[in-house]
Amino acid sequence: MTGLRNGFxxxxxxxxxxxxxxxxxxxxxxxRDLADGAGMAxxxxxxxxxxxxxxxxxxAYHHLRSALDLMSTEDTPRxxxxxxxxxxxxxxxxxxxxxxxxxxxxxASYNRRYLDERLADLVSDDPEADGLAVAxxxxxxxxxxxxxxxxxxxxxxxxxxxxxxxxxxxxGAFCARxxxxxxxxxxxxxxxxAAVAACExxxxxxxxxxxxxxxxxxxxxxxIGVAHEQHATLGSxxxxxxxxxxxxxxxxxxxxxxxxxxxxxxxxxxSEVRLASGHRSGGY
Numbered sequence: 001m002t003g004l005r006n007g008f009x010x011x012x013x014x015x016x017x018x019x020x021x022x023x024x025x026x027x028x029x030x031x032r033d034l035a036d037g038a039g040m041a042x043x044x045x046x047x048x049x050x051x052x053x054x055x056x057x058x059x060a061y062h063h064l065r066s067a068l069d070l071m072s073t074e075d076t077p078r079x080x081x082x083x084x085x086x087x088x089x090x091x092x093x094x095x096x097x098x099x100x101x102x103x104x105x106x107x108a109s110y111n112r113r114y115l116d117e118r119l120a121d122l123v124s125d126d127p128e129a130d131g132l133a134v135a136x137x138x139x140x141x142x143x144x145x146x147x148x149x150x151x152x153x154x155x156x157x158x159x160x161x162x163x164x165x166x167x168x169x170x171x172g173a174f175c176a177r178x179x180x181x182x183x184x185x186x187x188x189x190x191x192x193x194a195a196v197a198a199c200e201x202x203x204x205x206x207x208x209x210x211x212x213x214x215x216x217x218x219x220x221x222x223x224i225g226v227a228h229e230q231h232a233t234l235g236s237x238x239x240x241x242x243x244x245x246x247x248x249x250x251x252x253x254x255x256x257x258x259x260x261x262x263x264x265x266x267x268x269x270x271s272e273v274r275l276a277s278g279h280r281s282g283g284y
Contacts, residue, residue, distance in 0.1 A: 041070040045086075052090060061090050104177040106155060107162040115176035115184055119243040122188050131230035133187040133195030134243075136250035137165065137202075140221045140262040142181040149215050157211075157220055164205045170198060184247070185224075192228040192267070199224045199265045200276040207263060221263035225253025228267070 044067035051060035102114040146154040173187045211218040227249035257266035265276035
């Protein structure tokens with residue numbers, strides 16, 4: 001609607017309750033700001049906040065990085081401390097979410113996905129490096145534990161076994177749940193004797209643990225197969241075994257430990273399969 005001013009029609013003065021007053025058009029200077037570093041940084045920050053509220057941490061992190069880069073360039077305002085804290089928070093939350101995606105929800109050990117990825121990386125590492133050991137661990141007579149004491153106590157047993165397996169792992173080694181009551185211990189850059197000794201120590205700790213305090217008559221032991229590959233012994237034209245091949249070798253040795261009477265660590269020396277010296281027959 002228009003009004004007359006000095007005999008000419010012109011726009012009617014805006015009222016406070018008009019739509020234009022509620023959503024004012026940015027002044028020319030403000031529009032220019034949106035094109036410079038400060039304005040674009042503010043836009044990136046707003047987008048990041050929206051993405052973070054939806055749990056899209058990776059995308060939010062990239063927008064905050066863009067904001068930080070823009071606001072850190074010459075002739076732009078110093079990055080607010082609050083923005084720095086927000087970047088750190090999103091980085092921390094992203095790292096925590098990534099770590100949780102690698103963990104088994106029951107035992108907090110690494111999961112099969114992490115095992116597959118990490119083991120593939122280790123197998124493809126420098127072939128001149130020290131050997132790699134892969135140990136497959138299986139709880140003896142675990143079905144009997146579940147049937148006798150219930151699955152809730154069975155879950156507690158699995159959690160305690162993982163704690164005992166991880167108690168004195170060498171630097172760089174890790175434990176991952178392979179499935180059910182099976183776990184894998186991975187020892188990068190280790191010789192065969194040290195790998196067998198570490199597994200035998202884990203087996204003994206589990207056997208000696210006072211399981212009867214959890215439930216009267218409860219006894220838990222494990223059998224372990226340890227496959228070790230010394231890359232330096234391979235011929236110049238030979239390629240190291242794949243991650244799958246090392247797991248298959250460990251599984252065959254685990255079978256040998258089970259056949260020996262369980263509660264044992266089996267390993268290979270040349271073509272001969274041996275049991276660690278602390279072997280004691282286990283069973284109900």
